[in-house]
Amino acid sequence: MARLLIRAGKDPFTAVAPETTLTQDVFNSNSGNFLFQHSVWKALDVAPHELVANSTLSERRAASADDAARIDEEFDHFVIPMANSFRADFADKLENLTRLIEQLTIPTTVIGIGAQAPADRSFDALDGVRDVTQRFVAAVLERSASIGVRGEFTRDFLVHLGFPGDAVDVIGCPSLFLHGPDHEVHRKVEALGRESALGLNLTPEVPGIGAFATEQAERHPHLTYVGQDQHDLRLLLWGVSHPHVADPLAPTHLRHPLYQQDRMRLFVDTWSWYDFLAQQDFVYGTRFHGNVAALLAGTPALMLAHDSRTLELAEYHRMPHRLQPHFDEPVSVDELYEATDLTAFNEAMPERFERYAAFLERNGLEHRWQPGRDASRFDTRLAEAMFPPAVHTLAAPDLSEVASRLEWLRHASVIDLTRHPQRYEYPFNTPTYQGAGSRTARLAQQRDAKIQRQQERIDDLTARLVRLETMTFRGFLVRVARKTLSLVRRG
Template sequence: MRVFLLGATPSFNMDAVSTPSERLAATGGNSGNQVIAYGLLRELSYSSVSWDYSIGTDRVNAEYDVIVIAAANFLFPAFDFAGMAAFIERTNLPCVMVGVGAQSNTFSPDIELKPGTKRLMEIVSERSKLIGVRGPFSAEVLEHIGITNVQVTGCPSYYMSCKPELKIAKPALPQTPRMAINLSRDVLKHSFDADQMRKVIRQIASEAVRYGADFIAQTEMDEIILTESPGTPEADAALERAYGFFSGIADEPALREWLRTHMRVYWSVDDWIREVKTCDFVFGQRFHGNMIAIQSGVPAMFVCHDSRTTEMCSFLGLPYVSLKELDTVNARELYEKADFAPLAQRYAELYPAYRTFLETNKLPHKLGSSVSGKVAAEIS
């Protein structure tokens, strides 16, 4: 099978982009997007793959057998996928979309989608047996616009181990644990409650300063500049902006030192996995930042701040706490609260259903069908 990939991409040419803003743009504005495509490609069997849309639709028609879309929160009022819709319409290939999700600060399915986004979903519906959506709410949003050939699969990153069991061990947290956090501090308006989200973000960061935890940035440009361009005037300016947001969560010298030395960003999923495997615990608001930990066998707690993260965590059996429920953030309490038994049970139910989804859409895959010995969630 020859796959042409649209949507999220698993990697980019680091030599072609040198500045932090260029690198972030190459990921589609969120380094976590790479995890979606990385996970999906790990699951598929293919002879060749490309995501270079600049080759044009004539070559795509001639050189590939199927268009696969590694989808994210496409069902969002501000996004318009008219360009992707037009690209697919100029081909005659089947098209399979995996992991499309809705994003909103409510659970009303009446999301005002752009015409181009609606057209994209119509084309994919016409050219595939089933559309893979992230959760029941996303399915409702599509049903609201007349699209019903869907299967709730969750995100393809959930299955990236390609193994039929997913079990996370939770030993006692060490006295001086190695932790990492992730935050969504630049998307306050997407949350259920912007004021509560700001409060929780600052409390998570306060715990990170206390434990010397790394902040793994995904979209937060100031934090990315701090790790990518240390010692530059740009980093000095980014430090002042970040300090202005976090001011008061710790004494000034400790906070400034944390901002200078504990910001991280990973442009390679393999590098990200390698570093997260050294952690005892990961927590925060970024779905894929926490999913990297789960897929690496590291305990993680998801802090859900909108419909998108809540929908996925609830459907997939992931341990989570709602933004609405948090009065005070305490890292050790979050660790103790994290229960991975529902995840193991839910994964065992969803894994064969996801295999069936791929097979129904005639996508050859690498997902094993039997359990032999002790199966870990670790990526080999």
């Protein structure tokens, strides 16, 4: 039996409340991360092997030698499903993960990593992450046969950095291989109408997308916006607007019509997400995993690709897409649906899957699609699991969402995590980093000094109390003796 440590916010079966998901950032800022993490989990969860989620603690803080020693001792393989990780705002986390990998001796396999740049796909936009990317990939290739990347752009970037092309396997995003090589998607209706159920996903930072979203909501009364990131979840749970989006037409504040009409949803588990999207006629928008979730649910979807990462994935998987770096003209959903031809996607799936499976086998990872593998444990656990329902807005007409928030607050406030009954327990927690000179080390030293002073004070007070009790008892004996002596003398 092999033990595999998987980079994942949680395993696919553990239900975590939406409030706790947000407070502890279980989905790593975006629920779309669960799609590729749990798809990899499903692929590798074969008997008798054991899989453990690292809760992405490997990149939330700098690694220590103790962290690496524990992983080397307890696990046989470190499997790292990734996304668009070669980007500037992920550089510090990639640095932490790199430092950990450099200290490991066990095999380490990276699955589906990608670079992020504007739609023109210039390497100049990646200047800020060149050094950390070079270190990361070098550390991985010392511990694996190859690295799995999302698409041609990412492969070309790594070759540009000097890595051999035969060590870089283009495998796309593992999320799309959840159902294996035979998954196909077909149209449900011939044409869309006013009563059609539509799913919209979007990236609020894309220029002009607010006007696009508001217009779509007005034209299509049965359209639902499905959010994905932590700002969306905070908005739905607590009514807090996105702090970095100023566009009043974007559905990023509680005054937006989509919020007021309770036409926004967010799912903290993939399985309930798939169930919801399976009920839609068509899904479209700028979010890669928002559209992938629809395709995995069997619903046609069209990607509005706005940068290199979404474009290279759509091209590799031959997903229906069109380049849409900004929204400066009206968009017709009827035209989008008419352009959604799934023939190429369905035809490409078996060959793309074979590449993915070959990559896993090249790196010594057994998977459920190999002959004779027992994958029943995953299917049984998933069938037995229960997940939270979709998160609605606070404007839900039956006030159930407000009551749910009050119930959570009644148990514990957001900052009082230690006593919260729904706290998510990390399955592979690691000691708090206390490297020399770190803020954590200084706080620990201050805490220990305070405890020491308190203990010394307690010891001093205890000694004084003992002396007082002794002196009081002695005084009592003296008084008794004197009284007895007096009585004897009188007698």
